Each structure stands twice: as C-alpha cells, then as structure tokens.
Amino acid sequence: MNPQPALAIKLGKLELAFPTLMGSGCYGSGEEFAPFADLSKIGAIVLKSVTRLPRLGNPTPRLVHTPAGMLNAIGLQNPGIEWYLERELHKYAGRPCKIVGSVAGFEIDDYAYVCERLAARDEIEAIELNVSCPNVAREGETFGCDPDLTARVVEAARATTNKTLIVKLSPNVTDIVAIARQAENSGADALAVINTVRGMAIDVETWRPRLGNITGGLSGPAIRPIAVLAVYEIAQAVSIPIVGQGGIETLADALEFFLAGATAISIGTANFTDPRIPERLVAELQAYLTRRNIASIEEIVGRAHVEIATAHQYEGDEG
Amino acid sequence: MNPQPALAIKLGKLELAFPTLMGSGCYGSGEEFAPFADLSKIGAIVLKSVTRLPRLGNPTPRLVHTPAGMLNAIGLQNPGIEWYLERELHKYAGRPCKIVGSVAGFEIDDYAYVCERLAARDEIEAIELNVSCPNVAREGETFGCDPDLTARVVEAARATTNKTLIVKLSPNVTDIVAIARQAENSGADALAVINTVRGMAIDVETWRPRLGNITGGLSGPAIRPIAVLAVYEIAQAVSIPIVGQGGIETLADALEFFLAGATAISIGTANFTDPRIPERLVAELQAYLTRRNIASIEEIVGRAHVEIATAHQYEGDEG
C-alpha cells in the first residue's frame, strides 16, 4: 500500500492541510456552516470582505438564481474594521481550519489601513485583497480593472504585513493576465482567480431589474469555463500559486482547475447547494490520487498545458 | 379587437418583419434549417462569417457542452470571399427572410475588401462586422477589444457600402460601453451585443483541453446575465439600435433583452435545442403584446431602465 497522497499545499507562508478554501462572502465566518460541515476537513475559510467604515450594503433583493448560477449584489455589508476587530474577530479563534481575512476598499489608504489592522491579529493567518468586487457603486472594481491601480493597492498592502497576501482578480477585464503579472510584481504571494462576472437579470413581470443594485456578480457552474481559462492563462504567466474558483461543485470540476494550474481551489456557491460538498471533494480528491497512484496534489497542478495542435494548417489559416 | 401588435423593426435601412435574427455561425445559410423551421417567420439570417482568404478552421473537437451552455471554437472555417461569391451566395436568393452577411478579418484592409465585395451583392441586405471572434489565433479579437481599432475597422467598412452596418461587440473587455460608443461614432447603424465569452474546458480523463483550439467561446443561457447587462449599459450610451443576444431560449429571455434596450434579438445556440424556438418566440411575443395591450414591440424597448434605489444609504455607504 502506498501512503495517503498528500493534499497539503502552501500559499506563500500559509500552510494548508487541504487545498480547499471557502470563498469570501459565501461562508460567513464558518460558524454558520459548522453544524453541517466538518471544518477540520477544509483548508481555510476566507472571511467576508471588511472595509474601513461600516457599510449597510445594497438594497434588496440581493440574489437572483440564473441558469447554472446566481447573481449576487450584497454590496460589502459589514460593520467596519473597528467594530469587526472589537466584536467579531475573537469568535474565530480556535476554528479547526485556517482563517484568511478579506479586505475591500475605495481608496488605496483604506486598503492599507484595514490590511494592517486585520493582519496584526493572531486569528488571521493570511489576507486576501478583494480588488474586484463588482457590486459597489464607486470605483470598487476599478482597482482590479487597471494594472497600475492594482499595483499600487498591492504595494500599499504588502508594506503593512508579512503574512501571505492573496490578490483576488476580476474577470471583467480585457487582459486579466496583465493584471496578474502586476499583482505578482507588486508583492502578491498568491492570486485568487476569479471573482464574479458582472451581469444582471430583469423581472419580466414588473419590467424592473431583479436586483436592488441593478447589476450583480455571476457565480456558479455557468462561469466555470471562464474561470478555468483565466487560471490556465495566468498560470503560464506568473510563478506564484493560484487559488482557482468559479463554479466548482464536483471532483471533475476541481480537477479541471488543478490541471489548468491552480494550486488550491475555492468553493463558494456550491455550499448553497450542499454544505457537505467541500468535505466530499477532499475525500474524492484523496481517492482519485490514490487510484491514479499520484503522491501529491501538487503533481497534477498545471498538467493540462499543451501547444495548440497545428494539423492541417495552411496559408489561408495563418490569419 | 385591437389590430395585431407590430413586430416589425428597423436596423438602419434594414427593415425586418420580425425582430429576430439567427446568430452568425449558428444557422448556416438557413438552408440547413429549412426542413425544420418556417424561415418566413424570422426576421433575418446572419450568415456565417466570411474572410478574404479561405480558412480551414480549427482542429477538432470544436464543441464542448458546459453547464447551461456550450463552448465553440470553429475558427471561422469558410472558403474565402471569392469562392463564396462564386459558388455559394447565389443559393441564398429567394429566401423568405432577409439575409445579412457577416465579415471577419485580420487586417483593416481585409474587412474593407470583403465588406465591399459582399455588400455589392443583391442577396445581401446588410452587413455584420464580426470584430469579436474569440477563436482565431492572431489578432482577430483585438479589433473588438480596442476602441481605436474598432473605430478604424468600422470607418473602413462604412466607406465601402451604404447598406446597414451592424457591428458585433465582444464581451471580453473592461469597458464594452466605450467600444460601443466608438462603433457608433464611426458609422455603425446598429450593434450586435454580445458575441461569445472566452472560456475553456479540460478533459479530466486525458488531462488535455477539450477543444482542439484549447480556448473557445461560451454561448447559451449561462451567459445571458452577462449579455443582458451589456445591452442595458450600452442602450444608455448610444442611440443606434441593438441586436441583443446570448442565451435566448424563451419568451421571458427575449423580453429581458427588449426591456434592457434591444430593438431586436438574435438566437443562436437555442436552435441546437429545438429549431422551432425562433418561430415559437415570435408567436409568443405577438401573444404577449396582445395580452398586455401593447401596440408594438418598440414600445417595450429599454423599459427596464431605472435609478438605483437609495433607501437606507448613509455615510459609510458613500464609498
């Protein structure tokens, strides 16, 4: 018998027993899911994004189901960093998995300030920078859509902490690879790929947008092909690890991301179908590697990379 | 009794009896679908895109089913404009609906050349410029991803014909509205919104990309929220008509696009589920307008536009 295949991975300094993170904003603080899921069988929980000032969040409705996915426009509801540190964070101590804080902002200073305050706390083992929330009125997403702004945000946050810094990228851009490169050059330890895709839905009874915020972020299996491609392309351009996400529900979905080049995966919307999915995925990954006689998950990362077949190319095709 | 509600619409000079187009590349030349669909009950067929030189197209496989959608990477297989004009086009004369030519290219000159040759033919009543094909190796999509290149292509094509010019936009950009504005300013008579979204899928048995071309374009209901938003935002920024498309299957889907601001809709992938869908949609639109006592389809175009609700905003939220 072979030893159990290794599922442990590292994102910068952050060591995870399992290559599975629970997506920011989808998993609360873990407490909410604890009655239904074994938190000791997941790698880390990424907390809901926190901002400098308290935010009420967006008007309702905030969720709409769409084919193979859902739109959300929560609008970063959160009590602000002070209240959060004072009244909330202590509850997360003692979780049987790692805790990653998530920081959102509207000014470079905000990011730096919140990142510094949050990273200083022992409960938090790493920081994810959400430079890609599509659901806030002002320039929330602009950071993640502009390579230079991304660089400045990442540099500012980097200066505040030595803990692992994960930068979460927006797919709503012409060239996500360029932004990934900037994030790496500016000091990111890992990349989260991808955040939700901008979309909207209209209620044909009332003739009004279904979301209070009009637009929202699309998640779930519908966006998986978009996410897999982003991971595939970014993996060729950077050398820091990638946390792949977007519509992962099954073992096959998870494998797509690892093969595309993700070192870890993140599970968001699938928890709304069945909170046992993360635990099941870990067991299935384990069994898959065992069956294929693969010693560790890291061995399959990026293995789908191939050259385009060029059979039957001829002149007219060079264009 | 009221008279039948009017479904006829205009895209520039192009007058259509029904506000439904069959998406380029999805409907062949119409001939293929004629045994299964009543072509006299659709507005127009947009032909498969044609290029200056013949193109073999991409290696196989070219299609993959994904949740609520499909990826395609046909790669603009076509015999080139000369052969096309000589051997193919005459067959389209006498179709019981309008025929729109589609032009793709790799140089500005190519677009202009093919557009001029094609538009000169009587069988063709309008031209769609495909500046957004995600499945070709070189800078095929670059045109549609850059406002300035878009402007130059559209100007060059505009100079060759007075027939209606529809510019088909790519969703794979940071700011589709800016590109839509450029297309309008450069002489487009209408916009087709949206082409497919870039994506990929990996075969977890073989560990290889599922498509011969590695990447492909995502279509079908999965992308509908992305498409509806693009139409909604562009409709506020331009005054030329929009042909909305992306995942339309049902009456409710079609209404979403009209309410978002589309003057017409285009149906692609849904024909692969059931070729009777376009005819059924027209009948259902007719019945819907009658039931709601609406005199013409144009009356509902763009009616979902609203201001964001601002209930319960307070200081922390201004960010």
Added chain:
Amino acid sequence: MIGMAMLDLHPRVAATTILERRELADGVVLLTLHAPELANATQPGQYLMVIPPSGEAAATALAVYEAEGKRVSILFFVTGKRTRELATLACGDRLDVLGPLGNGFDCSGDTRDVAIVAGGVGIASVWLCARELLRRGAHVRLFYGARTAELLVDAQRFADAGCELVLATDDGTRGERGFVTDTLVRSQRPELIYACGPSPMLRRVGEIASGFGVRAQLSLEETFGCGVGGCWGCVVPLSNASAQAPSFPPAERGGSDVVYARICKEGPVFWAHELRW
C-alpha cells in the same frame, strides 16, 4: 422564536426518507418525511433547506409544516425548477435537508385572542404555531386567503383543531372575495397577530396591526442563498435597536440605526414594528 435568537436548536444535516406524497391541489405537494430528530427539535415557524437530489441547483427553503412523532412534512407549490424536482420524488426516496433553521414564532405569551393570517403557501409556516397556541388555550382565528378555492389547501385541518376560520379568495370561489387582509381589518381587534404570506400582504398586516395598536409577528420570505446566515443575501432592513438586529455599530459609532438583518438567520419571523422596509 423571536427575541430568543441564541437558543440552540441543534440544526444538522438530516437524511430523511419520504413516507408519503400527496397532491393537495394541482401543483401543491405535501411530502411527509421520516425524520425523528427534526420532528423533536422543530419550533413553530422554523424551516428546512432542502438539498436538491440532482445536485443541480441551490437548496430550497421550505417551512416545516407538521412535526409529529418521528415525522415532519413539507408543503410546497410547484413554482420553478427546484420545486419541480421535489415534486418528482416518490415514497421511499431519500431527501437530505438542513434544519431546523431560523427563529420562528414566539408562542410563549399567554395571549388569549390571537389572529393568524396566512396567504397562499404561507399556510405551511403557521400550522405548528396554531397548534401550539391552541394547546396553550388561546382562541385562534385563522384568516386564510388564496387565489382560488382549490388553493385554500388543508383549511379543514385548522378548523378541526379548533381554529375559527375566515377565508378569502381573489376570485370569490370560497369565502370572501378579495384580499385576506380586508377581512382582517374589518374583524375584531385581536391581542396579537401572526402572519406568513407574500410581502405585500405582510406589509398590510403590519399596517393593520399598528392601526389596531397590537403587535404582529411576520414570517418573511426572500430569495435565499446559503439559508444558514453565511452570505447576507436574504436581508430585510431592521431597526438596529431590535433584539434581533445583527451586530452592527449604531449611528453614534459611525454605523446606522437601520441595519439589514438576515431573514434566514435572525428571522424568518420579525416583529412588524421593528422592520424598516
């Protein structure tokens, strides 16, 4: 139970088996589940997140209609993809659910004369409440409205148990023609109102209660994501001073006096006078 948000109700994943399937009306399905732990633990007004057997959509929030012995039942209208799938289930099939969830109706007072208002499928949330209030000796008037007579499902059960029924249908095929709230406003003032149904109905119940000068407990509905408090997708604006309000700084600390509360977690039942919707 509102006002007692921290009570430990032991929610869990329960693997249940379908014991009975009945179609109470066209498109209205009642499934009875073998689920001993749920049957014991469920409080009036609580709900389940029902995991789709196909795995192909989000879990669906459904009230626990009855809970008795080792059985609980759910009652639903077939309105979309997910309830359509649940409607295909047959006796013996397995159905996994999360629950019991949420803070339900507070039936603990010694109110003598209560009104329960149910609109459409809202009836599914109020049976346990009615039963508990009757057990405590209250006089219970059930104001129950639906689109048409056929959809006034299971009204007889409430009558048999001892409720006084006031029925209404949009088309007048049974009871009064019109909204159930129109019958409520014309009726004698109760001491307390419980209600579940569509939002416009609940808003009107809130107004009527305040007109009567009495309090009302409203069970709200919204599109759910996680159903367990993790995503903040299912919210309603609430006074920050409410005992049910989630942790959020008050205005004097840079926050607000209104705060969005999670219907799935802080609710689904809220005091009408604390809502700011």
Added chain:
Amino acid sequence: MIGMAMLDLHPRVAATTILERRELADGVVLLTLHAPELANATQPGQYLMVIPPSGEAAATALAVYEAEGKRVSILFFVTGKRTRELATLACGDRLDVLGPLGNGFDCSGDTRDVAIVAGGVGIASVWLCARELLRRGAHVRLFYGARTAELLVDAQRFADAGCELVLATDDGTRGERGFVTDTLVRSQRPELIYACGPSPMLRRVGEIASGFGVRAQLSLEETFGCGVGGCWGCVVPLSNASAQAPSFPPAERGGSDVVYARICKEGPVFWAHELRW
C-alpha cells in the same frame, strides 16, 4: 448513403409517441417510437436529433436502430445529462425528433462477403445496414465488441437474422478477450467493411481495411451542435477530392486539399480511405 449526398431524404420535425421502453442492460435503454414517416424514410446509418422534452440542453444525436412498419427505435447508453433525461421517459410520452438525418451506409453494391464491425453502442447504427445486406443476399459477419458480456446487447437479433457473429469483450466475459479489431485482423478478408464505434476503433478498422486492400465505410461520432449542418462544429478532415467534401477551393485556387467535412451533414458515414484524420 455515401457518395449520394444530394438525395432528398425529406427530413422533418416528427412528433413521436413512445410505444415501448426496455432496459437491455444496466444503463442501456431501447425506446420504440410511433413514427410512421420516419420509419418509411430512414436509410441504414441515418440518425435523429432528439429534442430534450425539458428544453434544457442541446438535442442529442441518436442513430435509428430499427425501422419497421410505423415504428422506429433508438438505443442508447446513459452517459450524461441528456441520455439521463431520455431514460426517464415512459410509454405514452411524447418525443419530438428531427430526422432522418445524414448520409448513411451505402448497401447498394452486390458485395457477397461483408464484415460489419460494431463497438459498444455503435451496434445501434448497424442493424438496418445488416438487415439490408442480408436482404440483398450477402454473407454478413458481425464483429461486435463491448466492455463486458452484459453490454453485448441484442447480439442474438443479428444471429437470428442470419449474421455470423464474432464477439469480443474487454474483460473476456463473452467471446474473445480483447478488442474486436483484433478478431477482425485475424479473420478472413471480407470484400467490404462497415463499422461504427469509438474513434480509436474506427481508425484501427481503417488500417485493417487498407491492410486487407478493401474499402471501409466508417460511421463517425463527434460532439454535435446543430446536427443539421449549420454550425460546422462536428467536423472531420477529409480529402477535398472526396465526392462528400463540402464546397471548398482546392489548393490551386488558394484553398487546401484537405477540408473539414461535417459529420452530421456530409456524414456520418465516410470512406475510410478519404479521411485525413
């Protein structure tokens, strides 16, 4: 029928009714449909595009297995979302299909000694072909392979009709252990080969045919989009000189001597020696 691409086979939308549903093995379903027009018009090797009753996925390409009187049948393995849905259909249910489609097997010659090679569900495409060849008096050897004995469905029908059977299974539970093409290569040279099955099997059949110095008609499979020739998604590289090649300029006119042909339209049956795959 290959080489006769322009024959008008009157494809149409046919509203059929399910007359019989049989499960030939675990996950292998045979549906018999009432479809008089299809039954008359279908040629060996043609297929249908089956419209999903739910409307929730693309139509599925399925061969016409049998066609007799007013009935046609389809035989499929449950492999994914769409065949799973079709497997839930019951007698009396309606099923809409497009067809008959494609250019099937050419059985028109007066070949005396033919081999038919079928791998797995490929068996569904060759029954009409075998029947026609037998009718024309040919000696027909059926080389039929599957993963395991249970999946060699309906072999007896071919034997009863007069085919000589050569069976093979991957696990050796029936017939020879190994690939069906291994039995073919060791057998006596036929005059002509017909084949349907997975691509690796078909490639091997092509090699064997060329080794024997005989021609082979291969029924190919690929993921379909439209299934009617409109999307160019289902192609295979073919010699531009083939009578089946779609309109494309030859090399001397700026085109190419290889061209992608649509499996759904020019095929699904092609001459092995004309393929450039």
